[in-house]
Amino acid sequence: MYSDGLDRRLAHALVVAGLLIASPPLSGQQSTPPSVPHPDTDYAEPEPPPQPLAATAFVMPDVPDDWNHYTTFDGTALSMRFMTVGIVDYNSFTQDDDSRRQVGEQINQWDLRTWRLMFSGRMKFGHPVDYFISFEVKGQDHVQTGTSKVGFTDFDISTELGVLGKLHVGKVKEPFVYEMIGDAANLQQQERALSPFFASRGIGLRLARQFANDSMTYSIGWFNDWWVADQTFKSSGNDFAARLTGVPYWTQEGSNYVHVAIAFRHVGADDGKLQFKGRPESNVSNYYVDSGSLVGNHATELNLEGIWDRGPFFLTGDVTRAWVDSSASGNPQFWGGYVAVSYVLTGEHRPYDKNVAYARRIMPRRKWGAWEIVGRYSHVDVADQAIDGGIFDRETIGLNWWATRRWKLGFDYGYIDLNRVGTRGTTNAFHTRFQWIY
Numbered sequence: 001m002y003s004d005g006l007d008r009r010l011a012h013a014l015v016v017a018g019l020l021i022a023s024p025p026l027s028g029q030q031s032t033p034p035s036v037p038h039p040d041t042d043y044a045e046p047e048p049p050p051q052p053l054a055a056t057a058f059v060m061p062d063v064p065d066d067w068n069h070y071t072t073f074d075g076t077a078l079s080m081r082f083m084t085v086g087i088v089d090y091n092s093f094t095q096d097d098d099s100r101r102q103v104g105e106q107i108n109q110w111d112l113r114t115w116r117l118m119f120s121g122r123m124k125f126g127h128p129v130d131y132f133i134s135f136e137v138k139g140q141d142h143v144q145t146g147t148s149k150v151g152f153t154d155f156d157i158s159t160e161l162g163v164l165g166k167l168h169v170g171k172v173k174e175p176f177v178y179e180m181i182g183d184a185a186n187l188q189q190q191e192r193a194l195s196p197f198f199a200s201r202g203i204g205l206r207l208a209r210q211f212a213n214d215s216m217t218y219s220i221g222w223f224n225d226w227w228v229a230d231q232t233f234k235s236s237g238n239d240f241a242a243r244l245t246g247v248p249y250w251t252q253e254g255s256n257y258v259h260v261a262i263a264f265r266h267v268g269a270d271d272g273k274l275q276f277k278g279r280p281e282s283n284v285s286n287y288y289v290d291s292g293s294l295v296g297n298h299a300t301e302l303n304l305e306g307i308w309d310r311g312p313f314f315l316t317g318d319v320t321r322a323w324v325d326s327s328a329s330g331n332p333q334f335w336g337g338y339v340a341v342s343y344v345l346t347g348e349h350r351p352y353d354k355n356v357a358y359a360r361r362i363m364p365r366r367k368w369g370a371w372e373i374v375g376r377y378s379h380v381d382v383a384d385q386a387i388d389g390g391i392f393d394r395e396t397i398g399l400n401w402w403a404t405r406r407w408k409l410g411f412d413y414g415y416i417d418l419n420r421v422g423t424r425g426t427t428n429a430f431h432t433r434f435q436w437i438y
Contacts, residue, residue, distance in 0.1 A: 043085050043118070043185055043437050045405065046351040046360035052405070058367050060403035063438065071438075073121075080121035085185065087113035087435040091284050099425030102390075102418055103286045106427065111284050112137065113184075113433070116153060132156040153201065165209025165218075174202045175219035175243035176265045178305040178318050179338070182358040186350075188314065188342040189281060189396055190412055190431045193378035196278035196289060197301055197320045197336060198265075202239055203228065210354060216246045217357045224268075237268025237298070245357035257352050259307035259359075267299040267322075274299055274324060276334055276382050280394050280416045282429060288418050289382040291334070291389035296326030307359060309352065312344035314359070330385030338378035345371045348402075361437075362402045374398035374412065383419075390420035394429075408435045 055062040071082040093106035118134040136153040155170040173180070177198045179187060202223025210217050219242065226236035242264050249258035267274065276299075277290035301322045308315040319337035326332065348370045350359040364370035376396040382389030398412030409432075416427040 043083060043116075043183060044353070044360065045437070046353065046363055052363070053365070053367060055404055055406065058364070058369060058404040058407075060369065060407050062404045062406055067438075077124050078121060079124070080119060083118040083120070083438060084116060085118070085435065085437045086115045087185065087433065089113045089190070089283065089434075090432045091282060092430045093285070094428045096426050098423045099418060099427050102420050102423060102425045103288055106285050106429075109284055113283055118154075127159060130158045132158075161207070163209075165207050168206040168208070168221075169204075171201050171203050172206050172221070174199050174223060174239065174241040174265070175206065175208070175221060176241045176263045176301070177303050177320060178261065178307075178316065178358060181243070181356070185408070185435055185437060186359065186361045188316070188340050188372070188374045188400070189376050189398060190410055190433050191279075191281040191283060193281050193338050193380060193394065194278070194318060194320055194336045196276040196291075196334065196380060196382060197303070197322055199223070199239065202241075204239075212246075214354045215248075215250070216244070217354070218245075219243045229270075231270065235271050237270045238266075239268060240264075240266040243357075247352070247354070247357075254352055255349055256310050257307070258309075259305075259352065259357065261303075261305045261357065263303040263305070265301040265303070267301065269296055269298055272296070274326065276322065276324075276389065278336075278380060278382075280380075280392050280418075280427070280429070281378065281396065281414060282431070285429070288392050288416070289380055289390035289420070291332075291382050291387050294324060294326045294332075294387070295328045296324055299324045307352075309349055309359065311349050312347050314342045314344075314350055316340050316359075329387050332384035332387045334382045334384060334389075336378070336380035338376060340374065340376040342372050342374040342400075345373065361408070362400075363405055364402045369401055369403040369407075372400040372402065374400065388421065390418055392416055392418045406437050409433070410435075 055065050073080045089111040091111060092108040095106060115137040116134045120132040123129045132154055134154040137150050156168050156172045157170050158166050158168040161167050177194050179192045179194060180198045203225040204221055204223035206219060206221030208219040221241050223239040224236055226233045243261060245261040247257055247259050272295060274294045274296050275291055277287045279285045280288045299322050301320060303318060303320040305318045317339040321335040324332050346366060348362050348365055350362055352359050362370050378394045381391045383391050394414050394416045396412050396414040400408060400410040402408050411432050414429040416429060418425050
């Protein structure tokens with residue numbers, strides 16, 4: 001996927017970029033934004049708190065703040081900012097006999113969850129064009145085909161289309177499910193549960209815009225990867241996704257807020273087949289739920305999401321339902337959801353980013369960092385009609401140490417109950433994470 005497919009993808013992206021650059025500004029275009037735009041993608045740094053500590057003033061060693069001067073360029077024709085993130089996990093499991101029969105023996109192991117090199121900036125034409133490119137090592141959840149553990153996670157070229165919003169072209173996130181839109185490094189828990197119902201990235205177009213005095217957003221996109229998946233356009237499924245968000249409550253300069261959203265996704269079948277499978281908040285375990293390959297035409301998905309932040313208290317949740325058009329399997333319906341709650345013992349809160357309508361990571365204010373306790377319950381049901389893909393429930397408790405603005409050390413324990421193939425098995429999962437974001 002990342003050899004011949006990459007060459008074709010780059011060629012197509014360059015053609016699209018040329019068309020965008022050549023396009024004149026649309027009427028109604030807003031004033032020219034800063035030349036180094038605030039990235040609306042993963043791992044963007046939140047606005048620092050008032051009078052923040054220097055990075056080197058924390059008890060955890062970190063690089064000096066002025067290193068940003070060496071990794072940012074702002075010229076007359078082009079701006080560029082370099083970012084990187086490394087996440088290393090250790091996962092361990094204990095299982096009962098029924099669990100081993102259901103999903104096999106789970107291996108205790110270290111995991112290079114991701115190491116990304118990211119570049120963002122602006123090409124300063126008469127009609128400015130922004131770009132965001134990230135290259136990833138490992139990231140198996142972003143590698144959709146084959147066994148390669150390296151490749152481009154994002155290849156995003158974007159430009160403002162006046163009152164319509166910002167058009168993104170390339171390999172970008174689909175606007176569906178909060179815990180996917182909000183990157184893993186910002187979440188309370190270490191990993192996601194609703195992976196059967198979303199695609200991490202899609203190749204296509206996405207249009208997004210803030211409105212109503214920046215208190216609402218919409219995002220809509222079309223995605224089809226036939227030209228890198230060695231498929232014909234006719235046999236490759238078209239995905240359509242849309243998300244509408246609102247912030248009905250916002251006080252104390254964003255220390256207290258409520259966020260609500262609704263999202264829709266149409267999933268087209270690839271070669272007439274659909275599949276729903278997922279891991280129980282792990283990047284290395286076997287798939288605990290799996291519908292198998294379903295003969296069908298498409299699936300329709302609906303998602304509801306919400307956030308309530310009141311200072312150090314943070315509550316969030318998603319619920320998703322999928323209606324599968326598969327008469328051979330009885331047109332099954334699958335669903336999943338979670339609720340997570342956390343409390344920052346040192347008083348900080350998660351800043352909300354209105355550009356993308358989700359909460360960023362905690363920014364500690366004290367030299368000992370910020371300490372957060374986490375509780376979460378998740379449920380995924382991929383069993384209906386003729387399909388017994390499994391049902392799992394997971395209860396999680398965790399602790400995060402946001403040691404600096406870049407360092408996080410996290411730990412959580414999860415109790416997983418899986419009902420599948422006529423038996424009920426249990427797994428105890430222990431997850432330790434080390435992450436550094438620059």
